Amino acid sequence: MAEHEHVRVAVIGTGFGGLGAAVRLRREGITDFVVLERAGSVGGTWRDNSYPGCACDVPSHLYSFSFAPNPDWPRSFSGQEHIRAYLERVTDTFGLRPHIRFNAEVKRMTWDVERLRWDIETTAGDWSADVVVSATGPLSEPKLPDVPGLDTFPGKVFHSARWDHDYDLRGKRVAVIGTGASAIQIVPSIQPQVEKLTLFQRTPAWVLPRMDRPIGAAERAVHRALPFTTKLRRGLLWGIRELQVQAFTKHPGELGFVEQLAKRNMARAVKDPELRAKLTPDYRIGCKRILLSSTYYPALAQPNVDVVASGLTEVRGSTLVAADGTETEADAIVFSTGFHVTDMPIAERVVGPEGKTLSEAWSGGVQALRGASAAGFPNWMTIIGPNTGLGNSSMILMIESQLNYMADYLRQLDVLGGRVALDARPSAVRAWNHRVQERMKRTVWNTGGCTSWYLDASGRNTTIWPGTTAEFRRATRRVDLAEYAVLRPADARPETGAENEEVAA
Secondary structure, eight states: OOSEEEEEEEEEOOSHHHHHHHHHHHHTTOOOEEEEOSSSSSOTHHHHOOOTTOBOSSOTTTSSOTTSOOTTOSBSSOBHHHHHHHHHHHHHHTTOGGGEETTOOEEEEEEETTTTEEEEEETTEEEEEEEEEEOOOTTSSBOOOOOTTGGGOOSEEEEGGGOOTTSOOTTOEEEEEOOSTTHHHHHHHHTTTOSEEEEEOSSOOOEEOOOOOBOOHHHHHHHHHOHHHHHHHHHHHHHHHHHHHHHHHTOGGGGHHHHHHHHHHHHHHOOOHHHHHHHOOSSOTTSSOOEEOSSHHHHHTSTTEEEESSOEEEEETTEEEETTSOEEEOSEEEEOOOBOOTTOGGGGGEEOTTSOBHHHHTTTOOOOBTTTBOTTOTTEEESSOTTOBOSSSOHHHHHHHHHHHHHHHHHHHHHHOSSOEEEEOHHHHHHHHHHHHHHHTTSHHHHSSOOOTTBOTTSOBOSBOSSOHHHHHHHTSSOOGGGEEEEOTTTOSBSSGGGGOOOOO
């Protein structure tokens, strides 16, 4: 590879967002692009998360690209290995490998004001690009709590997203920290193997049964022979979830019935009233992500499992101390404590025209025009950006909408002609963010009485989209040039007086 290579588009990451962007570029007739991947294979979060029991809580036929249906999903809710294999097939089917540069972690992206391009430094060399599409994803950087004394722990410590498969948990005393989507899959998977499992639970989760089943050979054969049946199945799954949105966004009180279903699910498996009390949330269901598992509660009821209804606050050698004073001996600690979502680590590596990083520009809270464009960072787009997450459906739907927006963005650059860049106007970003936050006020995520990873340090929900996926698709179907300043090489400043606008905090 040459020391420095220029491309029209640089895509960062090879998860669903990055691979989807690469496919869409090829379908738009754009082949002058590179995909920069920090690891040695594709897959993103479905490569990194390989912990025992790892699976998706969205039905398989909805958790796949509309342009790459898979008639051969083996289960209605597929496991990590099947989803990763699907992404490998997408990579090969659409001829993406020649565009991918593995082991190329982006260290810094700097906007060149004179040349109207991004200069990109990676561990595998340097590139420059007219447009950067960042698809690093919100679930890419594990979040570890700062626990005093953790460095004194003599046993094994790892995060669920960095599972140590060489470490044998059999016969060990294992502490699992956290009760999110990863923990409820890990706990029942390792419980039969370990001598003792202690679950540190700051906040209990609402858990519904996971209606998973094998998809038989005959069913898969029908999907292969009659492709419209796969499309129909996907459409039905999508429609059901669209109908649920109003309860989350406008009428949280309607979710009370679902709470009763969750309580019955718990009561069937957990007979001990003291344990049931520990596991019963005190917030409205849906405020935190509703978790799906038919094995979590039965595992917690086993004699070798203890639930500590408190967070881990200190480590003294092999002794773990909870906030309520409970002490537990452990040989291994598994942190299931989530990811850096509202503080996007990639933002620290993106440097705008005036030397300010995106992280600094977002110091008052992340926000982007239509979830894609940040003011002051021309020709830089993000997939799964601020307020594009979902609480009840498939992120692939949101990703494909953002790919529509990306494609039209590139078309608009072609129409404008020559060396040109688009910079989201601060006023447009403010207006979009204001509309989103106003709609957010009545949602269950803001009114449900919980603290979740959807909220940033100031309590603002910068993660979830407060509407249907159909609404978002309409909002991202086309780029409105009135929302952007047009930059030209002469002075790299907006063609109108918008250069005096300031980015909203």
